[in-house]
Amino acid sequence: MKLYRSLVYREFRLSRKYYILITLLFVLLEALVLLGIGLGLEGEESAETVSEKLAGILVTSIVPALAGFLCARDANNYKKDVHSGWASYARVLPATAKQRAFACILLRLGFSLFIGLLTVVLSIVMQSITGFNTLIPTLSVFLAAMALTVLLDAVYNAVVMRTTDQKAFKTVAFIAFAAVAGVAALVSKLIGRGKNGELLDDGLLDKIKDPKTARKLYDFVTSYAFLGISLAAAAVAFVVFFIVVSKSLERREA
């Protein structure tokens, strides 16, 4: 336990400024969204149709999606470790590669939990203003964004952690970035295709104008199934990340 406390403390000290910035940004953006919705409802009736509710959910999900991405991404700690020489020095310390990888995950999970709790609080406030449930969709979007980011970060780390050498880092980081961009492009292409592989060119906003589709979509995004799928995706992503990072840290110079 003491060992994890040390490792997490080190990771946190390295990324403290980043996390403070993300928290402030998250609160500020959420406040703006709340204010916008609050002002938008003045003198008008609250959203009544499913399409309106769905549009509201979409708008309120943007900030949690961004927060999910920013919580789960690497705060450049490995780059800092390569530059300071810690990436190489850590191999002479008693902490194993698995313990170091787990500490890295613990910090991200801890911060994500904190932002997740803020999301819950803000969703409750949102619900009291708008009258419709945003808790499940925003949490689900937050988790889904986290899952995707962690998976992309695992790809990045698998490449970048091949070196502890400051000189080689720039080249390796460029290759890693290209790999992540490639995977992201592939994922977006798959998402944009239908069951038979055909391109879906209808915009989402156009789709939700259709009451039937809107109802289906609304039922799904407010369902526990969506939350469960997102949670499972995040869990799988973290497991993949743990395996990739611990294997990368275990690697010895050839």
Add this chain to the structure above:
Amino acid sequence: MKDYENAIELDSVTKRYDGFTLDSVSFTVPKGSIMGFIGQNGAGKTTTMRSLLNITKIDSGRIRLLGQDHVKDEREIKKNISVVFDAMPFDDMFTPKDMAKIFGGLYPQWEDKTFSDYLDRFELPYKKKVGKFSKGMKMKLQIACALSHNAELLIMDEATSGLDPIVRDEILHIFMEYMHTGERSILMSSHITSDLEKIADCVTFIDKGSVLISGYKDEVLDNHGIIKCSNEDVKLIDPSDIVSVRTNSFGAQVMIHNRQAAAYRYKKMIIDPANLEDIMLFYVNKGRKEWS
């Protein structure tokens, strides 16, 4: 930690790179001793150290640290060793206070009191960011961290290089103090042979990836000597006694590797004692018949 005779044992360790081979390196560091690991830049000191720390995979051979296998028992070994590199591996934003928190959890035997005593002794501020430290202060901090968890083996790679003589002397003094229990051992690589001459019990010379000499320092120094003679007189010395010959406009300097036997054989010649730097220079040039 089980009982052991040698803190470090390297047996025929080989590691091949393009253009460089660490070739069947073998030596031992007896428990309770300081081993000076000497060689010019690029001789293979750092590769040897990285191999024994399992940072680099070896191609063949066997390495034992504190009586245990360096790969199989890596975790147990690393709880009981300290490593000091030539550059401080801590991020500039950390303070010594942060380092105490980090190392306190990593090492079961970490002692905050010992660490703060070293900081006081080195006059290092507890709450100043290490990015603002001088090179000497950074090295002192690294050494303070290394000495504060009761490590049985201290491995240092060029730890005193780049430091001024006063700081070096202070650090060497601390290393000698650290050894007082007789249970601790040090492997210290350096190309500053005068430092090793001061504190080492044993020395290992490495050049072009091969060990040239390894043994107790006093024996190595006693066995070697330099005959100063004319270039003509060099021919009187049996080539099998010679390590190498250095020539200049005034004559020749001949290093011999068995001083006692040479003193008997070449009674008319004066044999001066050699220091570690002389030995390193003459051995590095061993392949050349004469050098200047």
